[in-house]
């Protein structure tokens with residue numbers, strides 16, 4: 001597969017340079033590549049306007065609110081029937097559905113053989129832009145263990161696991177030269193102090209007493225936040241490694257927190273789980289977690305110039321418990337999507353965004369055309385005049401396919417069975433698997 005990179009790259013560059021926005025002319029009249037537009041992506045798993053809007057109306061989530069004012073935004077329609085996050089994020093990153101990319105479920109629980117780790121059956125955005133000479137930093141994304149070679153850095157989603165091992169799992173990070181520094185970014189859930197956790201609990205709460213009374217809930221809070229804090233540390237590291245063309249930061253914690261705590265938001269006296277003391281302890285924990293998410297988002301945004309193109313998105317929304325069970329039925333079909341770019345009008349509302357439109361839109365923002373075998377379209381609402389011209393060209397010059405950039409199947413990871421069980425246990429506790 002790799003052998004095809006060169007002809008493909010040549011073809012792609014010819015196409016892109018034929019586009020009015022793809023190349024500039026220097027003073028001598030020669031065609032010189034314009035500096036490629038960069039893109040920051042912040043993924044917040046399960047973020048839902050139904051939770052965020054009332055918080056913003058109260059004056060909370062100031063960084064997200066400010067970013068929204070600079071962006072075109074709307075709600076994003078995810079796949080129905082509702083699906084799990086690994087499948088959805090792989091679809092976001094490849095622009096094709098699970099029947100093509102093959103990421104169907106957790107840990108290969110499906111009839112079809114799961115792709116080997118991060119070598120999905122379709123190329124991801126980092127493979128596509130890598131072929132055009134653009135680099136990516138991606139961390140924490142689902143189904144990226146073992147990390148595989150890309151043009152840039154891949155920090156797999158297994159970083160939080162296997163902390164008890166004397167030697168870290170192999171291939172947590174590509175390139176391996178960054179492994180020690182990345183592993184040092186990990187946060188041990190037990191290292192979080194009571195005064196750190198207090199921000200998610202009622203004012204003046206006795207954290208130790210709550211931890212004794214509700215060990216499962218506090219354990220979840222510790223683990224989910226520690227994982228997010230670890231990936232925030234990773235992002236702090238990667239921002240100084242290089243100026244990547246695509247910087248992809250992802251937080252899984254909001255979805256995990258939602259599965260564990262969303263039911264406390266709905267004051268349902270019929271629920272046996274909601275005894276008054278328990279309800280009082282955890283009623284606000286999810287909005288308080290989003291206050292932290294807002295701080296993290298603000299920090300990541302602050303590393304880049306204020307005119308850096310940026311997208312904030314989720315893969316689905318969150319409805320909360322329904323009578324027919326837990327897991328994906330708690331998801332809602334409406335996620336969030338915001339794009340800040342000179343191609344889109346600040347403050348515009350986009351009312352038609354579907355999940356498979358996201359990858360073509362990422363490519364367009366990075367100055368590359370989508371492929372004809374991608375079912376989605378570049379978002380065409382809320383465009384500026386320059387944006388309209390650009391999107392028209394990108395749609396007109398779609399490449400036939402990026403599929404030849406599909407990664408070669410990686411070596412079997414030789415996953416530590418104890419780590420596999422640790423992950424299954426966490427997914428089971430969320431109702432994600434049986």
Ligand SMILES: [Zn+2]
Nearest residue numbers: 046085255259
């Ligand atoms: Zn979920």
